[in-house]
Amino acid sequence: MVVAYTIADLIKKGLEALEEGEYNNPLLDSQLLLCNVLNVDKIYTYTHKDQVVDSHFVDKFLNLIDKRKSGYPIQYILKNQEFMGLDFFVKEGVLIPRPDTEVLVEYIIDIVNKGYFNNKDTIKIVDIGTGSGAITLSLAHYLENVHIYSIxxxxxxxxxxxxNSKKLGLESKVTFLNGDLFEPLEKLKLQNSIDIIVSNPPYIPTNDIAGLQKEVAEYEPKLALDGGDDGLDFYRRIVKDSGKYLSDNGVLAMEIGYNQGAAVRKMLEEDKGNVPLSCVEIIKDLAGHDRVVVGFFKAIENGDCKLLP
Ligand SMILES: C[S@@+](CC[C@H](N)C(=O)[O-])C[C@H]1O[C@@H](n2cnc3c(N)ncnc32)[C@H](O)[C@@H]1O
Incomplete structure (x- = not known):
């Protein structure tokens, strides 16, 4: 006997299947997967809940529910993640942008808008570890006079x-470069000219990766996660070379793991290869965890580091 499923039946069926696993929002996932299969928005599923769904779409939906149940990230199925109010295309092989990273982006937008680089026609920014372009393209979207070298x-x-840069109409404000950390900048002769170096580098200690949520450990790229034995490899390398590229008024801002604040702060304050960054601040996320470390080449005013309230 062929069972006829309505939209409401299928959302319930998906919800029940996903509730057996550890998912943050099984109802929303079920709704979004059905919307994806039927190519409709969420409102449609409320206003047409008694509509009978064609068996071809039922099979497609149940296959996606199985895939999701196996831990496959919903963002890779939907090929989309919202970040800083913008829609980013994502697919397997690229890190899914996280809300935590918005703390870093908002901080940079704030210091620029509060006039830290007031005298500049174009603020030059380097983003190390582009990923989906989440940081680079949000800065390019929200800040007017910037050019971003994104590596x-x-x-x-x-x-x-x-x-994503094409989708968001930001191509002219970004130069994408393929290479290892600062290496692609060498030939562009950008030494001592970068106003902001920003990065959300891989920062998970190698041995901790297997213990992360299955969605992350099994499906997100190790290249985007693995920060070496203590998780701090990329900070050491970025801090060591940043002095060569930062302008006199330059700022280095990096996302950090919740327990890495003290170690990364020490690196910035003691940086042996360069002039030490004169002011170092740690910014917390909404949960109250250390999330961003910022170093200023020069104190902001009269030796004071505090630009923001
Ligand atoms: C944690 S992800 C951040 C992605 C994106 N910026 C975001 O916040 O969503 C780190 C990124 O660094 C890149 N990466 C890893 N090793 C690198 C290296 N040696 N040089 C440049 N990028 C690297 C990875 O491919 C990945 O895209």
């Missing part, structure tokens, strides 16, 4: 970020 070693990341 990644991953071809997939650069393809996805380039596609």
């Amino acid at each position: 990644d070693v991953s071809d997939i990341a650069l393809q996805v970020a380039t596609e």
Whole structure:
């Protein structure tokens, strides 16, 4: 006997299947997956809940529910993640942008808008570890006079970020570069000219990756997660070379793990290879955890580091 399922039946069926696992929002996932299969928005599923769904779409939906149940991230199925109010295309092979990273982006937008670089026609920014382009393209969207050199070693990341830059109409404000950390900047002769270096580098200690949520450990790229034995490898390398590229008034701002604040602060304050960054601040996320470390080449005013309230 062929069972006829309505929209409401299928959402319930998906919800019940996903409730057996550890998912944040099984109802929303079930709704979004059905919307994806039927190519409709969420409102449609409320206003047409008694509509009978064609068996071809039922099969497609149940397959997606199985995929999701196996831990596959919903963002890779929907090929989308919202970040800073913008829609980013994502796919397997690129990190899904996280809300925590918005703390870093908002901080930079704030210091620019509060006039830290007032005298500049174009603020030059380098983003190390582009990923989907979440940081780069949000800064390019919300800040007027910026040009961003955005670097990644991953071809997939650069393809996805380039596609996002086209989608968001920001191509002219970004130069994507393939290479290892600062290496692609060498030939562009950008030494001592960068106003802001920003990065959300891989920062998970290698041995901790297997213990992360299955969605992350099994499906997100290790290249975007693995920060070496203590998780701090990229901070050491970025801090060591940042002095060579930052302008006199330059700022280095990086996302950090909740327990890495003290170690990364020490690196910035003691940086042996360069002039130490004169002011170092740690910014907390909404949960009250250390989330961003910022170093200023020069104190903001009269030796004071505090630009923001
Ligand atoms: C944690 S992800 C951040 C992605 C994106 N900026 C975001 O916040 O969503 C780190 C990124 O660094 C890139 N990466 C890893 N090693 C790198 C290296 N040696 N040089 C440049 N990028 C690197 C990864 O491919 C990945 O896209």
